[in-house]
Amino acid sequence: MLTFIQRIRQQKLGRILLPLSILLLLTGLHVLSSRADTPDAIVADVWRNTQRAGSYAFDAEITQYTIPVATASNIGKSAERNDIRLVGSADLAHAGLNLTLFSQGGSLLDQASGIEFKLEDGRSFARLPDHEWQEVADFSGSTAPNGDFLTYLAGATEIADLGRETRNGISFTRYAYAIDGKAFAEQMRETLSDQLRASGALAPHANIQPAPLLQGMTGNGELWVDDDGLPVRNIVTLNFPAEDGAWSKTEMTVTFSDFGTRLPLFGKRVGSYFDRIPLPTTQELTTAITALLRFALILSLTLAVAYVLTRRSPSHTVIAPSSLP
Secondary structure, eight states, X not given: OOXXXXXXXXXXXXXXXXXXXXXXXXXXXXXXXXXXXXXXXXXXXXHHHHHHHOEEEEEEEEEEEEEEOSSGGGTTOOOEEEEEEEEEEEEGGGTEEEEEEEOTTOBTTBGGGSEEXXXXXXXXXXXXXXXXXXXXXXXXXXXXXXXXXXXXGGGEEEEEEEEEEEETTEEEEEEEEEEEHHHHHHHHHHHHHHHHHXXXXXXXXXXXXXXXXXXXXXXXXXXXXXXXSOEEEEEEEEEEEEETTEEEEEEEEEEEEOOSOOOOOTTOOOSOGGGOOOOOOSOHHHHHHHHHHHHHHHHHHHHHHHXXXXXXXXXXOOOOGGGOO
Protein backbone atom coordinates (compact mmCIF):
# COMPACT_ATOMS: atom_id res chain seq x y z
CA MET A 1 0.00 0.00 0.00
CA LEU A 2 1.40 3.35 -1.06
CA THR A 3 1.89 5.95 1.61
CA PHE A 4 0.69 9.48 1.14
CA ILE A 5 4.24 10.76 0.56
CA GLN A 6 5.00 7.97 -1.96
CA ARG A 7 1.82 8.81 -3.86
CA ILE A 8 2.77 12.48 -4.09
CA ARG A 9 6.30 11.64 -5.21
CA GLN A 10 4.99 9.24 -7.87
CA GLN A 11 2.67 11.88 -9.30
CA LYS A 12 5.45 14.48 -9.41
CA LEU A 13 7.84 11.96 -10.99
CA GLY A 14 5.27 11.13 -13.64
CA ARG A 15 4.76 14.78 -14.52
CA ILE A 16 8.54 15.10 -15.01
CA LEU A 17 9.30 11.80 -16.76
CA LEU A 18 6.74 11.95 -19.56
CA PRO A 19 7.66 15.42 -20.92
CA LEU A 20 11.36 14.61 -20.45
CA SER A 21 11.00 11.35 -22.36
CA ILE A 22 9.20 13.04 -25.24
CA LEU A 23 11.78 15.84 -25.34
CA LEU A 24 14.72 13.39 -25.42
CA LEU A 25 13.06 11.30 -28.11
CA LEU A 26 12.32 14.22 -30.42
CA THR A 27 15.73 15.80 -29.85
CA GLY A 28 17.57 12.57 -30.59
CA LEU A 29 15.56 11.86 -33.73
CA HIS A 30 16.08 15.40 -34.97
CA VAL A 31 19.83 15.27 -34.43
CA LEU A 32 20.18 11.84 -36.04
CA SER A 33 18.07 12.97 -38.99
CA SER A 34 20.10 16.16 -39.38
CA ARG A 35 23.35 14.21 -39.27
CA ALA A 36 22.04 11.90 -42.03
CA ASP A 37 21.68 14.94 -44.29
CA THR A 38 25.19 16.32 -43.80
CA PRO A 39 27.51 16.13 -46.83
CA ASP A 40 29.93 13.85 -44.95
CA ALA A 41 27.20 11.35 -44.07
CA ILE A 42 25.66 11.43 -47.55
CA VAL A 43 28.99 10.78 -49.29
CA ALA A 44 29.69 7.94 -46.84
CA ASP A 45 26.26 6.52 -47.71
CA VAL A 46 27.08 6.70 -51.42
CA TRP A 47 30.00 4.34 -50.94
CA ARG A 48 27.88 1.95 -48.82
CA ASN A 49 25.02 2.05 -51.31
CA THR A 50 27.39 1.21 -54.16
CA GLN A 51 28.82 -1.72 -52.19
CA ARG A 52 25.30 -2.99 -51.60
CA ALA A 53 24.57 -2.76 -55.31
CA GLY A 54 27.46 -5.16 -55.88
CA SER A 55 28.51 -4.09 -59.37
CA TYR A 56 28.40 -1.25 -61.86
CA ALA A 57 29.46 -0.27 -65.36
CA PHE A 58 31.88 2.59 -65.88
CA ASP A 59 33.32 4.84 -68.55
CA ALA A 60 36.50 6.53 -67.34
CA GLU A 61 38.45 9.24 -69.13
CA ILE A 62 41.93 9.57 -67.63
CA THR A 63 44.74 11.99 -68.33
CA GLN A 64 48.15 11.38 -66.78
CA TYR A 65 50.89 14.00 -66.65
CA THR A 66 54.57 13.45 -65.85
CA ILE A 67 56.42 16.69 -65.06
CA PRO A 68 60.21 16.66 -64.59
CA VAL A 69 61.52 18.22 -61.39
CA ALA A 70 63.48 21.44 -62.00
CA THR A 71 67.00 20.06 -61.57
CA ALA A 72 70.20 20.26 -63.60
CA SER A 73 69.86 16.61 -64.64
CA ASN A 74 66.41 17.28 -66.13
CA ILE A 75 67.44 20.17 -68.37
CA GLY A 76 65.96 19.62 -71.80
CA LYS A 77 63.24 17.24 -70.60
CA SER A 78 59.62 18.24 -71.13
CA ALA A 79 56.35 17.22 -69.54
CA GLU A 80 54.54 14.22 -70.96
CA ARG A 81 50.81 13.67 -71.31
CA ASN A 82 49.00 10.38 -71.79
CA ASP A 83 45.25 10.15 -72.45
CA ILE A 84 43.44 6.86 -71.98
CA ARG A 85 39.86 5.68 -71.75
CA LEU A 86 38.67 2.71 -69.72
CA VAL A 87 35.27 1.15 -70.43
CA GLY A 88 34.02 -1.87 -68.54
CA SER A 89 32.44 -3.16 -65.34
CA ALA A 90 33.39 -3.66 -61.70
CA ASP A 91 32.45 -6.67 -59.57
CA LEU A 92 32.70 -5.24 -56.06
CA ALA A 93 31.87 -8.45 -54.25
CA HIS A 94 34.98 -10.11 -55.64
CA ALA A 95 37.18 -7.02 -56.21
CA GLY A 96 37.07 -7.82 -59.91
CA LEU A 97 37.39 -5.64 -63.00
CA ASN A 98 36.75 -6.24 -66.67
CA LEU A 99 37.66 -3.41 -69.02
CA THR A 100 38.97 -2.34 -72.38
CA LEU A 101 41.68 0.30 -72.54
CA PHE A 102 41.75 2.74 -75.44
CA SER A 103 44.85 4.90 -75.71
CA GLN A 104 45.96 7.48 -78.29
CA GLY A 105 44.31 6.54 -81.55
CA GLY A 106 41.98 3.97 -79.99
CA SER A 107 38.22 4.24 -80.34
CA LEU A 108 35.09 2.58 -78.95
CA LEU A 109 33.91 2.29 -82.55
CA ASP A 110 36.81 -0.06 -83.21
CA GLN A 111 37.08 -2.65 -80.43
CA ALA A 112 40.19 -4.07 -82.07
CA SER A 113 42.00 -0.83 -81.22
CA GLY A 114 41.72 -1.51 -77.49
CA ILE A 115 43.50 -3.77 -75.03
CA GLU A 116 41.40 -5.93 -72.73
CA PHE A 117 42.23 -6.23 -69.05
CA LYS A 118 40.71 -8.17 -66.20
CA LEU A 119 41.38 -8.37 -62.48
CA GLU A 120 40.28 -11.52 -60.69
CA ASP A 121 41.39 -13.27 -57.52
CA GLY A 122 44.03 -10.59 -56.99
CA ARG A 123 45.73 -11.32 -60.33
CA SER A 124 45.80 -9.11 -63.44
CA PHE A 125 45.56 -10.29 -67.02
CA ALA A 126 45.67 -8.58 -70.42
CA ARG A 127 45.18 -9.53 -74.05
CA LEU A 128 44.68 -8.11 -77.48
CA PRO A 129 41.28 -8.91 -79.05
CA ASP A 130 41.06 -12.57 -80.12
CA HIS A 131 44.29 -13.45 -78.32
CA GLU A 132 45.03 -15.49 -75.19
CA TRP A 133 45.09 -13.91 -71.74
CA GLN A 134 48.55 -13.15 -70.34
CA GLU A 135 49.26 -12.37 -66.69
CA VAL A 136 50.60 -8.84 -66.20
CA ALA A 137 51.49 -6.50 -63.36
CA ASP A 138 48.59 -4.93 -61.48
CA PHE A 139 47.11 -2.19 -63.68
CA SER A 140 44.43 -0.89 -61.30
CA GLY A 141 46.51 0.45 -58.41
CA SER A 142 46.52 4.16 -59.31
CA THR A 143 43.11 4.38 -60.97
CA ALA A 144 40.79 1.89 -59.25
CA PRO A 145 42.40 0.51 -56.07
CA ASN A 146 40.73 -2.73 -54.96
CA GLY A 147 38.87 -2.75 -58.27
CA ASP A 148 36.65 0.21 -57.34
CA PHE A 149 36.73 3.73 -58.82
CA LEU A 150 35.16 5.09 -55.62
CA THR A 151 38.03 3.93 -53.39
CA TYR A 152 39.50 7.45 -53.22
CA LEU A 153 36.46 8.50 -51.16
CA ALA A 154 38.25 6.77 -48.26
CA GLY A 155 40.42 9.89 -48.06
CA ALA A 156 37.66 12.44 -48.64
CA THR A 157 37.64 15.47 -46.32
CA GLU A 158 36.16 18.99 -46.35
CA ILE A 159 33.05 17.75 -48.15
CA ALA A 160 30.74 20.53 -49.35
CA ASP A 161 27.31 20.55 -50.99
CA LEU A 162 27.49 22.43 -54.32
CA GLY A 163 23.76 22.20 -55.05
CA ARG A 164 21.45 20.26 -57.35
CA GLU A 165 21.46 20.15 -61.13
CA THR A 166 19.63 18.38 -63.94
CA ARG A 167 21.44 17.34 -67.12
CA ASN A 168 20.08 15.15 -69.90
CA GLY A 169 17.03 14.38 -67.76
CA ILE A 170 19.12 13.18 -64.78
CA SER A 171 18.88 15.08 -61.48
CA PHE A 172 21.78 14.93 -59.07
CA THR A 173 23.53 16.77 -56.24
CA ARG A 174 27.17 17.79 -56.56
CA TYR A 175 29.60 17.39 -53.66
CA ALA A 176 33.13 18.80 -53.66
CA TYR A 177 35.82 17.24 -51.50
CA ALA A 178 39.54 17.28 -50.77
CA ILE A 179 41.64 14.11 -50.59
CA ASP A 180 43.81 13.45 -47.54
CA GLY A 181 46.70 11.28 -48.70
CA LYS A 182 47.63 10.12 -45.20
CA ALA A 183 44.08 8.98 -44.41
CA PHE A 184 43.81 7.25 -47.77
CA ALA A 185 47.18 5.50 -47.35
CA GLU A 186 46.15 4.26 -43.91
CA GLN A 187 42.89 2.86 -45.29
CA MET A 188 44.79 1.09 -48.08
CA ARG A 189 47.26 -0.29 -45.53
CA GLU A 190 44.46 -1.76 -43.43
CA THR A 191 42.73 -3.26 -46.48
CA LEU A 192 45.93 -4.81 -47.83
CA SER A 193 46.85 -6.15 -44.38
CA ASP A 194 43.45 -7.85 -44.08
CA GLN A 195 43.83 -9.38 -47.54
CA LEU A 196 47.34 -10.66 -46.80
CA ARG A 197 46.28 -12.13 -43.46
CA ALA A 198 43.31 -13.85 -45.07
CA SER A 199 45.60 -15.44 -47.66
CA GLY A 200 48.15 -16.46 -45.04
CA ALA A 201 50.86 -14.23 -46.49
CA LEU A 202 50.97 -12.06 -43.36
CA ALA A 203 51.17 -13.24 -39.76
CA PRO A 204 48.12 -12.39 -37.60
CA HIS A 205 49.93 -9.75 -35.52
CA ALA A 206 52.29 -8.46 -38.22
CA ASN A 207 51.85 -5.04 -39.84
CA ILE A 208 52.83 -3.39 -43.09
CA GLN A 209 53.72 0.25 -43.56
CA PRO A 210 51.60 2.74 -45.53
CA ALA A 211 52.89 3.52 -49.03
CA PRO A 212 54.96 6.76 -48.91
CA LEU A 213 53.72 7.71 -52.39
CA LEU A 214 50.10 7.59 -51.20
CA GLN A 215 50.92 9.39 -47.95
CA GLY A 216 52.31 12.31 -49.91
CA MET A 217 49.39 12.39 -52.33
CA THR A 218 47.05 15.38 -52.42
CA GLY A 219 44.01 16.02 -54.52
CA ASN A 220 40.40 17.02 -54.82
CA GLY A 221 37.23 15.70 -56.36
CA GLU A 222 33.62 16.29 -57.22
CA LEU A 223 31.01 13.58 -56.75
CA TRP A 224 27.59 13.65 -58.43
CA VAL A 225 24.90 11.75 -56.51
CA ASP A 226 21.46 10.82 -57.86
CA ASP A 227 18.20 10.71 -55.90
CA ASP A 228 18.76 7.03 -55.04
CA GLY A 229 22.03 7.82 -53.28
CA LEU A 230 24.18 6.29 -56.03
CA PRO A 231 27.06 7.95 -57.90
CA VAL A 232 26.46 9.43 -61.34
CA ARG A 233 29.98 10.76 -61.90
CA ASN A 234 33.20 11.18 -59.93
CA ILE A 235 35.75 13.77 -61.07
CA VAL A 236 39.13 13.39 -59.37
CA THR A 237 42.49 15.19 -59.57
CA LEU A 238 45.45 13.51 -57.87
CA ASN A 239 48.90 15.02 -57.31
CA PHE A 240 51.72 12.62 -56.44
CA PRO A 241 55.06 13.63 -54.91
CA ALA A 242 58.23 13.57 -56.96
CA GLU A 243 59.71 10.16 -57.67
CA ASP A 244 62.65 9.29 -59.94
CA GLY A 245 63.15 12.93 -60.89
CA ALA A 246 59.53 13.72 -61.82
CA TRP A 247 56.21 14.30 -60.17
CA SER A 248 52.93 13.13 -61.63
CA LYS A 249 49.35 14.25 -61.84
CA THR A 250 46.26 12.23 -62.74
CA GLU A 251 42.87 13.60 -63.78
CA MET A 252 39.93 11.19 -63.92
CA THR A 253 36.30 11.56 -64.90
CA VAL A 254 34.36 8.37 -64.21
CA THR A 255 30.72 7.99 -65.24
CA PHE A 256 28.73 5.21 -63.53
CA SER A 257 25.71 3.22 -64.75
CA ASP A 258 23.94 -0.17 -64.62
CA PHE A 259 24.22 -0.82 -60.90
CA GLY A 260 23.63 -4.44 -59.95
CA THR A 261 20.86 -3.83 -57.42
CA ARG A 262 18.88 -0.64 -56.82
CA LEU A 263 17.45 -1.12 -53.32
CA PRO A 264 15.76 1.33 -50.94
CA LEU A 265 18.86 3.16 -49.76
CA PHE A 266 19.99 4.89 -46.59
CA GLY A 267 19.99 8.64 -46.53
CA LYS A 268 17.13 9.13 -49.00
CA ARG A 269 15.28 12.35 -48.16
CA VAL A 270 11.67 11.29 -47.81
CA GLY A 271 10.55 13.58 -45.02
CA SER A 272 10.04 11.02 -42.26
CA TYR A 273 12.38 10.11 -39.43
CA PHE A 274 11.48 6.43 -39.69
CA ASP A 275 11.99 6.12 -43.45
CA ARG A 276 15.75 6.19 -43.12
CA ILE A 277 18.35 4.68 -40.82
CA PRO A 278 21.42 6.90 -40.56
CA LEU A 279 24.59 4.86 -40.24
CA PRO A 280 27.74 6.09 -38.49
CA THR A 281 30.50 7.57 -40.61
CA THR A 282 34.12 6.51 -40.37
CA GLN A 283 35.02 9.41 -38.11
CA GLU A 284 35.47 8.34 -34.49
CA LEU A 285 33.90 11.48 -33.08
CA THR A 286 30.74 11.03 -35.13
CA THR A 287 30.55 7.39 -34.07
CA ALA A 288 30.79 8.37 -30.40
CA ILE A 289 28.08 11.02 -30.76
CA THR A 290 25.80 8.54 -32.50
CA ALA A 291 26.25 5.98 -29.75
CA LEU A 292 25.46 8.63 -27.13
CA LEU A 293 22.28 9.69 -28.91
CA ARG A 294 21.08 6.12 -29.22
CA PHE A 295 21.61 5.68 -25.49
CA ALA A 296 19.53 8.81 -24.87
CA LEU A 297 16.72 7.46 -27.04
CA ILE A 298 16.68 4.12 -25.21
CA LEU A 299 16.69 5.91 -21.88
CA SER A 300 13.81 8.17 -22.88
CA LEU A 301 11.72 5.24 -24.12
CA THR A 302 12.46 3.29 -20.94
CA LEU A 303 11.36 6.20 -18.79
CA ALA A 304 8.17 6.60 -20.80
CA VAL A 305 7.28 2.90 -20.48
CA ALA A 306 8.02 2.97 -16.76
CA TYR A 307 5.68 5.94 -16.28
CA VAL A 308 2.87 4.26 -18.24
CA LEU A 309 3.21 1.08 -16.18
CA THR A 310 3.07 2.98 -12.91
CA ARG A 311 -0.04 4.83 -14.06
CA ARG A 312 -1.73 1.48 -14.75
CA SER A 313 -0.96 0.08 -11.28
CA PRO A 314 -4.00 -0.55 -9.00
CA SER A 315 -5.22 2.53 -7.21
CA HIS A 316 -5.15 2.73 -3.45
CA THR A 317 -7.19 4.82 -1.07
CA VAL A 318 -4.96 7.01 0.98
CA ILE A 319 -6.35 8.60 4.15
CA ALA A 320 -4.75 11.88 5.03
CA PRO A 321 -3.74 12.30 8.69
CA SER A 322 -6.08 15.27 9.09
CA SER A 323 -9.18 13.09 8.37
CA LEU A 324 -8.53 10.66 11.23
CA PRO A 325 -11.00 10.83 14.14
